[in-house]
Amino acid sequence: MTAVWIAVLGTAAGCYLLKLLGLSVPAALLDRPAVRTFATLAPVALLAALTAQQTFGGHGSGLAALTLDARAAGLAAAGIAVWRRAPFLVVVVSAVAVTALVRLVAAHM
Template identity: 65%
Template sequence: MSVWIAIAVTAVGCYLVKLAGLLVPGDVLERPLVRRLAALVPVALLAALTAEQTFGAAGSLTVDARAAGLAAGALALVLRAPFLIVVAAAVLVTAGVRAIGG
């Protein structure tokens, strides 16, 4: 039963956050600082998700083949490679490290 309570609380919380966003005056949203912060929120969330998926395993910090793949993808980005090349480099390095490691 506690799962359904968690689902209900989450649903109500999401609705209240959406309602709070609708109640914010328009002039507040047009401020340059608010606009810059709003533009950075998706980047920060994606970076946090990437870090959690790369270095987290069973509630602990883990460095494995995924970290090597992330480094290869980051290097490809620094070298301004096209997106598909970035993904391919990350996949190939991750697979290679896993194959070498056993």
């Protein structure tokens, strides 16, 4: 068994135990307003942070660097589509199309 498989199996066991721990939390603890607020807002904040890191984070340099490339244009297009209350599929397609178009134009320059 290689180290990769040990890591995969360890991660799977850890995820299962964390899920089991979450199911065994008393309902009285989960009914607190602070816990409900955190459970409502944490996924949104984490997704926003992940999106920002994947869009603007430095790639390949190993340093904390801000990069601005075609993904930023795609994110801006998606943001405009969300602001205009477009359906989710339109938001995704517009982000993909703008990113691809910017990359195509940049490749021909």
